[in-house]
Amino acid sequence: MAPNGSIGSDFMYIGNYSTETRTVGCQQLRLLVPDPLSSNLSVSKTRIVDTLAESSRRLNSSPARDVVRMYAIEGNLSTDSDRQLEGFATENGNFLATASYPFYQPDNIWIHEYIHTRQRFAPIAGAQWTTEGTATYLAARLSLEQGLTSPREYDAFLARTTLLSNSTSLNQVDDRSRYAYLWGAAALSTMEYELSASNTSVGDAVEFMNSQRTVSQTELDRWTDERTRDNYSLDSVVFAQQQPTPRYLLGPSWLSPQDRHLIPYLQKPLVRLASLAFSLLFLHSLVISYTPYSITGSISSLKD
Numbered sequence: 001m002a003p004n005g006s007i008g009s010d011f012m013y014i015g016n017y018s019t020e021t022r023t024v025g026c027q028q029l030r031l032l033v034p035d036p037l038s039s040n041l042s043v044s045k046t047r048i049v050d051t052l053a054e055s056s057r058r059l060n061s062s063p064a065r066d067v068v069r070m071y072a073i074e075g076n077l078s079t080d081s082d083r084q085l086e087g088f089a090t091e092n093g094n095f096l097a098t099a100s101y102p103f104y105q106p107d108n109i110w111i112h113e114y115i116h117t118r119q120r121f122a123p124i125a126g127a128q129w130t131t132e133g134t135a136t137y138l139a140a141r142l143s144l145e146q147g148l149t150s151p152r153e154y155d156a157f158l159a160r161t162t163l164l165s166n167s168t169s170l171n172q173v174d175d176r177s178r179y180a181y182l183w184g185a186a187a188l189s190t191m192e193y194e195l196s197a198s199n200t201s202v203g204d205a206v207e208f209m210n211s212q213r214t215v216s217q218t219e220l221d222r223w224t225d226e227r228t229r230d231n232y233s234l235d236s237v238v239f240a241q242q243q244p245t246p247r248y249l250l251g252p253s254w255l256s257p258q259d260r261h262l263i264p265y266l267q268k269p270l271v272r273l274a275s276l277a278f279s280l281l282f283l284h285s286l287v288i289s290y291t292p293y294s295i296t297g298s299i300s301s302l303k304d
């Protein structure tokens with residue numbers, strides 16, 4: 001019997017598989033899931049392609065390709081033993097994503113890799129952070145807008161900037177550095193807020209970069225300066241040699257990143273149940289310890 005399989009422009013899969021397809025405007029999204037991985041998918045194929053179709057509609061930049069082929073995989077893609085790589089997008093606009101990667105969170109791997117297929121710019125001269133920075137930030141934003149994550153989880157995600165030490169600045173990092181992902185997303189969350197003054201967005205910045213053959217930090221800074229308030233400078237954030245301040249959605253500005261990191265955990269049903277049980281036990285111990293004293297007091301007063 002001839003083996004079943006699929007050959008695309010970047011990837012080939014041999015074996016049985018299932019697919020799910022959506023058409024958005026003039027672009028077709030094709031998801032291929034190998035049969036051995038179908039039970040590993042964190043959500044259904046329908047959920048994945050519907051989410052990407054909606055993400056596509058919400059992105060400002062125009063689709064560059066007629067077809068985006070997406071493949072579910074399992075296992076680390078990185079050749080570096082110290083690093084886990086859950087997804088990978090090619091220059092032809094196809095990508096791999098880890099089937100079991102949690103879907104309902106700001107760090108949605110399917111949206112992240114899809115955004116890479118919409119990037120057509122080549123960052124140079126200090127702007128290398130923008131490739132992963134824009135993919136990470138926009139994935140979090142699109143996850144939030146589509147209800148895949150809560151505002152508290154979004155804030156906790158931005159608070160991860162504090163996990164990295166102040167040993168570099170964004171203009172110095174290479175495109176795959178963790179700084180590009182975490183500090184880049186934090187810097188863009190504030191830039192998005194400042195851009196709202198001119199009714200523009202980070203998505204518009206990506207479209208601007210797409211319109212250039214190459215883009216340097218100086219060009220991006222000039223574009224941003226023309227669209228933000230006078231007291232804001234992207235350049236000073238990128239060259240600051242310290243963690244960018246994220247723009248959070250909830251809570252007072254003085255709330256520490258560590259607290260923001262912890263808050264989503266306090267909302268977990270198990271933690272809520274445990275705290276309720278602890279409170280009941282505490283109340284119970286109060287009642288038990290109070291009653292005997294009360295009775296003794298009453299009896300002693302009677303004797304007197």
Ligand SMILES: [Zn+2]
Pocket residue numbers: 112113116131132135
């Ligand atoms: Zn990426």
